[in-house]
Amino acid sequence: MVDVAKAAGVSLATVSAAVNGSAPVSAALKGRIHKAIRQVGYKTNAIARSLKTGTTSTIGLMVADITNPFFTTTIHAIQELAHRHGYGVMLCCSDEDADKERMHLRLLADRMVDGFIVASAGETPELRALVEGGRTPVVLIDRLVDGLETDAVVIDNVAATRDAVRHLAAAGHRRIGLITGRRTLSTGRERYEGYRQALEEAGIAFEPALVGSARFGADDGYKAAAKLLSLADRPTAIFACNNLSGIGLMRAIHDAGLRCPDDIAVACFDDFDWANVFHPRLTTVAQPTQAIGVQAMLLLLERLKDATARALPPRVVRLKAELRVRDSSVRPAR
Amino acid sequence: MVDVAKAAGVSLATVSAAVNGSAPVSAALKGRIHKAIRQVGYKTNAIARSLKTGTTSTIGLMVADITNPFFTTTIHAIQELAHRHGYGVMLCCSDEDADKERMHLRLLADRMVDGFIVASAGETPELRALVEGGRTPVVLIDRLVDGLETDAVVIDNVAATRDAVRHLAAAGHRRIGLITGRRTLSTGRERYEGYRQALEEAGIAFEPALVGSARFGADDGYKAAAKLLSLADRPTAIFACNNLSGIGLMRAIHDAGLRCPDDIAVACFDDFDWANVFHPRLTTVAQPTQAIGVQAMLLLLERLKDATARALPPRVVRLKAELRVRDSSVRPAR
DNA sequence: TGACGTCGTCGAAACGTTTCGATACGAATT
DNA sequence: AATTCGTATCGAAACGTTTCGACGACGTCA
Known part of the structure; x- marks a missing residue:
């Protein structure tokens, strides 16, 4: 910038004013300055500016x-x-x-x-x-x-999960499993709450054995799902609280020799492109x-x-x- | 930093030296300085440092x-x-x-x-x-x-595509379609080249009608695929040059009332978690x-x-x- | 004992901007 | 003609570091 000022024969302050429009500069000088900028190949240094202005x-x-x-x-x-x-x-x-x-x-x-x-x-x-x-x-x-x-x-995780589980209940399922995420997260807690609400609404007794816990991650989801599926009286539907555990769930179902949706109904949180093209086409809660x-x-x-x-x-x-x-x-x- | 220097009763230069280890500082001063740093709650300002050192x-x-x-x-x-x-x-x-x-x-x-x-x-x-x-x-x-x-x-896009198309040819396919990406990209060109090489290797004549072009994006893939599928003498296998056009391709197959792999074989570039869990489980070229x-x-x-x-x-x-x-x-x- | 390194410390300049207050000058007002 | 005012320009300080050269003190070696 000092080079520009020199080349244009003006002061540093004027160049700054011209560049940023922070103060009036006569048309003549503006012209000279911009020409000098091009000549010198000046590029404003964002770091220096940040230091001075305190914003990055x-x-x-x-x-x-x-x-x-x-x-x-x-x-x-x-x-x-x-x-x-x-x-x-x-x-x-x-x-x-x-x-x-x-x-x-x-x-x-x-x-x-x-x-x-x-x-x-x-x-x-x-x-x-x-x-x-x-x-x-x-x-x-x-x-x-x-x-x-x-x-x-x-x-609104509560409502979203409630809707999804309500949908499963409406389809006649009474034993609805849940694969929940980390309860230390608000999403985990809220989705859990939505599940409870839907059950209550449908007059289904809450059964702790039907909720598996997966920290986020497909492998955790797999394990939690496998456990649910191995239950003597296994759920006929499962809701997974996020897409990764949904993947794990689907894998577990496959590995258990079950078929979805014939043997077990599935829905999960988070929609994605592929959900709609491969089979079974996945029922999801699509977040905006x-x-x-x-x-x-x-x-x-x-x-x-x-x-x-x-x-x-x-x-x-x-x-x-x-x-x-x-x-x-x-x-x-x- | 100037506050730290004041609090510790040393010079600015010494504080800098102590913080960065850029010059020897006696243990006594080091102690005083670090105490002062904690006292003042000093955090080094990366912007100022960047300005001085020229690195960010x-x-x-x-x-x-x-x-x-x-x-x-x-x-x-x-x-x-x-x-x-x-x-x-x-x-x-x-x-x-x-x-x-x-x-x-x-x-x-x-x-x-x-x-x-x-x-x-x-x-x-x-x-x-x-x-x-x-x-x-x-x-x-x-x-x-x-x-x-x-x-x-x-x-190595050429080899990767060649392998995939060779695999299709080995399965007996003679009419192998290609959905190619943008040819302005090296990946597009190289994958196209791999396709040609595999055909030649298998003694299959190249047929321009069998290659559809999709800029990246699932919708483009869909259109290109639909065109190939509507051919009177349509391909019995198709290779899609990236995952998005692969999605489009699968959708197009579904919409055309065809089934994969029964009616048409499919492989595509880019592997992803889901490829292995939904049906049909997708044959892919997995990049590292x-x-x-x-x-x-x-x-x-x-x-x-x-x-x-x-x-x-x-x-x-x-x-x-x-x-x-x-x-x-x-x-x-x- | 004097010359000489070495070590620890410091003062001050520099990095490239922005911005504040000062100044100069012509036009408008009295 | 003197005063005021607005506009355009400038000089210089400041932002918070790093770093270079200077300097004093101290131990070592001849």
């Missing part, structure tokens, strides 16, 4: 599993919107590990990101400090964390993944753009998920 | 489709390794659009990332300038770009996605770590893909 035009995005299609489309939406507003996205993945998450949050904070969007793997001092510090806006996605008062966008990303980024942008919005009380947006009934949950007519 | 400890990662499981596991591997070496990852997604890619490359360059890993959607002046500038190391993944002399890690990420990051780290490696001639690593034969490509015995 970068947001930190922290997800639990970048390999999961659910997060993937959400990330995509966030990125798209962020870039359109001139923000870069620094991506971190906790692999559902709270310690990794802490490390990455520190990394992001060190890099002075302007804001955070995080799908937390669990409450940590770092996350709490971030939120309570109030210096950097934080938007939670997918998972709420207890006692953390900040913006968030999640779905795109909308989650967009909403989260919009909330963040509001806080980022004008200082007054910084002080707004936390807003939590709850979106609705949609039950997509396909073959896996309905026994074929014979 | 951040790499730019540019992929074509973040929604695609292929890229997703590669990204994951890159991230993991990057973080372990203290690098942050700035993720951009071009959506297979060269213009978007240009924009994002500029964004990354402005942010002064220390290195790039890019799956390019096509040659652009920005990418070329980056590579030829030689200031920032670039490693290409998945796709080579013509005339760009830089590190790269790709797979994890290894691609690891290799790419290793190449980049070498260039990043020591200055002498900067001058090394470009290295391109070619990994092997693996054909996973499952149900979709073999007609069941009757």
Whole structure:
């Protein structure tokens, strides 16, 4: 920039003003300056600017599993919107590990990101400090964390799960199994609650033996499912609380020599492209993944753009998920 | 840091030396300084450091489709390794659009990332300038770009496709269709070449009508597949050059009232978890996605770590893909 | 005992911006 | 003609580090 100033025969301050439009500059000088910029091949140094302004035009995005299609489309939406507003996205993945998450949050904070969007793997001092510090806006996605008062966008897990299990009950199933996720996560708890509600609604007694627990991951899902399937009086329908355990469930069914939906009905959380093309076509709870990303980024942008919005009380947006009934949950007519 | 210096009663330079170990500091002072750091709650400002040192400890990662499981596991591997070496990852997604890619490359360059890993959607002046500038190391993944002399890690697409098509031919198919990707991409060209080679090897005449073209995307794949299936003398087997067109292909088969593998055999590029659990279980060419990420990051780290490696001639690593034969490509015995 | 390294510490410059207050100048107002 | 005002420009300080050269103290060797 100093070279540009020299080449154009003006002061540093004027060049800065011309580049950023932060102060009036006469047309003549503007012309000279832009010519000089091209001549010198000047590119503004974002680091220096960040140091001075205290903002990096970068947001930190922290997800639990970048390999999961659910997060993937959400990330995509966030990125798209962020870039359109001139923000870069620094991506971190906790692999559902709270310690990794802490490390990455520190990394992001060190890099002075302007804001955070995080799908937390669990409450940590770092996350709490971030939120309570109030210096950097934080938007939670997918998972709420207890006692953390900040913006968030999640779905109505209770209702979504209730709908799905209700659907199974309506099809005549009385022994409905559940493969639940980690109960330390709000999603895990809420989906469990939805299951209980649906059972109660249908007048089915809750039976602890019918709920298997899988931390996230297809292999865990497999084990939990295998256990349910080996029960003497095994369930006639199973709901899996996320897509990975859904995969595990399907594998377990296959390995047990059972057929879906003939021998056992299946539904699971999280829709994906393939669910609709291979067999059995899977009944799923489709989350509005795109909308989650967009909403989260919009909330963040509001806080980022004008200082007054910084002080707004936390807003939590709850979106609705949609039950997509396909073959896996309905026994074929014979 | 100035506060720390004041609190510890030492100079700024000494604090810096103590923090970074860049110069000897007596044990006594070290103690005082660290105590002061805790007292003051000092956190090093990465931006200021970057400005001074000219490095950001951040790499730019540019992929074509973040929604695609292929890229997703590669990204994951890159991230993991990057973080372990203290690098942050700035993720951009071009959506297979060269213009978007240009924009994002500029964004990354402005942010002064220390290195790039890019799956390019096509040659652009920005990418070329980056590579030829030689200031920032670039490693290409998945796709080579013509005339760009830089590190790269790709797979042997010719061999992989040849193997897959050979497998179809060996099963007795003589009319083997191809759904090819964009020929502007090295992957598209190479896979096409593999197809030709396999045909020739099997003594099958090449028939232009049997190759459909799909830019990436499931819908394109669907259209291309539908066209092939509506041929009077339609192919008895089809190979799809990527996972998305594979999905489209399966949908098209279903909509045409055909069954796979009974009526038509299918194989496609890119393996994914689900391929092995739903029916028909898909025959795929499994890329070593994890290894691609690891290799790419290793190449980049070498260039990043020591200055002498900067001058090394470009290295391109070619990994092997693996054909996973499952149900979709073999007609069941009757 | 004097010259000479070595070790530990420090002051100050530098990285490339932004921004504040000062200044210059012509036009508008009295 | 003197005052005021707005506009355009500039000089210089500041952001928070790193790093280079200088410097004093101390031990070692001739």
